[in-house]
Amino acid sequence: MSGHVFHPxxxxxxxxxxxxxxxxxxxxxRFDSVTPKGVLLxxxxxxxxxxxxxxxxxxxxxxxxxxxxxxxxxxxxxEGEVRGxxxxxxxxx
Amino acid sequence: xxxxxxxxxxxxxEMTQMGATELRTVADVDAAIGSSAxxxxxxxxxxxxxxxxxxxxxxxxxxxxxVLPDRTVTVFAGQDLDAVARARSYLGEFQPSxxxxxxxxxxxxxHFVHRHQIEGRSPQAIAADLTKAFDAxxxxxxxx
Numbered sequence: 001m002s003g004h005v006f007h008p009x010x011x012x013x014x015x016x017x018x019x020x021x022x023x024x025x026x027x028x029x030r031f032d033s034v035t036p037k038g039v040l041l042x043x044x045x046x047x048x049x050x051x052x053x054x055x056x057x058x059x060x061x062x063x064x065x066x067x068x069x070x071x072x073x074x075x076x077x078x079e080g081e082v083r084g085x086x087x088x089x090x091x092x093x
Numbered sequence: 094x095x096x097x098x099x100x101x102x103x104x105x106x107e108m109t110q111m112g113a114t115e116l117r118t119v120a121d122v123d124a125a126i127g128s129s130a131x132x133x134x135x136x137x138x139x140x141x142x143x144x145x146x147x148x149x150x151x152x153x154x155x156x157x158x159x160v161l162p163d164r165t166v167t168v169f170a171g172q173d174l175d176a177v178a179r180a181r182s183y184l185g186e187f188q189p190s191x192x193x194x195x196x197x198x199x200x201x202x203x204h205f206v207h208r209h210q211i212e213g214r215s216p217q218a219i220a221a222d223l224t225k226a227f228d229a230x231x232x233x234x235x236x237x
Contacts, residue, residue, distance in 0.1 A: 015143035017190075017209035030208075043190075067188030067207045088209040 017068065017088040019060065022081045024049050026056050028068050028088060029075060038078040039085070043070040064092050095172045096140050104149070105169060108138060111153045113167040122168065122179040131163035132198045132231045134223075135180060138169045139191035144211045148192040151211075151219035158224040161233050162196060196226050203230045 013031040020027045020039060029044025045068045046052070047059040054062075063069070068088075095101075109115055113136060116122045126133055136152055139145040156165065168180045170191035181189050183197070190208035197203065204226035211219055 015141060016212050064209075066186050067190050067193075067205075068209075069188050087213070089212060089214075092210075 013087070018085050019088050019091060020077060020085045021056075021083045022077065023083060026059065027075060027077060028060075028063050029070070029072075031085075034079065035076070038076045039082060041075045041077070042073065043068065044072045044075040045069045046071060046075075060088075060091055063088065095174075098172075101140060101169065101172055104138060104140065104145070107149050108136065108152070108167045111156050113152070113156075113165045116166050116168050116176050116180065117173045119175050119179045122176050122183075125164070125166050126180060126183050126197070126200075128200075129164065129197075130199055132196065132233070134162040134165040135184075135195045135197065136165070136167040137177065137180070137189075137191045137193045137195075138167050138172075140171065141192065144208055145192040147214065147216050147219060148194070148211050150216035151223065152194070154216055154220035155223035155227070158227055159235055160224075160227045160231050161235055162227065162231050163233050194223065196223075196230060198230050 011031070011033055014033065016031050017028065018031045018041070020041065026047040027041060027044050029041030032040040032042055045063065047056055052059060105115060114125060116125055126135065168177045170177050183200070184195055185202055187195065187202055187205050192211060193208055194206040195202050195204070206219065206222060210222070
């Protein structure tokens with residue numbers, strides 16, 4: 001049973017926890033897919049510039065230590081708003 | 094919605110066969126984690142093949158190490174909902190994800206492996222992370 005994948009044929013990042021940046025926010029969540037309406041994340045947490053305490057970097061460091069504080073079950077982010085995306089594990093170096 | 098039991102049974106068995114005690118009720122969790130002195134390894138199992146498919150073999154490798162936690166327990170995310178929620182209540186600030194692995198000493202989390210630290214990593218790399226934590230926090234030397 002080890003290594004059995006129930007969802008073959010998906011995007012390479014499917015199931016991977018990613019950091020997605022927009023002009024005004026930073027989302028961390030489990031990548032699902034790119035749909036015609038945008039990038040779909042599951043169990044996502046969000047840092048909003050000017051709203052969330054601290055800096056984006058501090059938010060990421062806390063997320064690396066304690067995990068994703070998910071506030072949204074499913075989040076669709078229009079592709080045009082995406083400034084960048086990387087795996088959360090890459091942030092740790 | 095939970096997966097059919099017939100589908101997850103082999104994943105449960107994979108854990109119990111390596112020596113983990115499966116906790117399926119709140120009472121099970123409280124008895125195993127709630128008042129445990131010493132070290133307890135908690136594995137949050139998952140059907141996710143992307144991550145759990147590497148996490149379970151990593152656990153098996155790690156449990157072959159010379160220094161081990163006093164006890165190893167497992168709960169199954171998405172399946173035994175109440176037991177999982179109760180187990181997570183013992184993990185303090187650490188956010189829920191599955192699969193994930195927590196090492197507790199005298200009820201406090203001293204090491205945590207999040208899902209994002211499992212994704213894309215080999216079982217060997219995950220096991221090395223765990224055995225390093227065992228060496229640092231556990232005193233149960235197998236065969237000593």
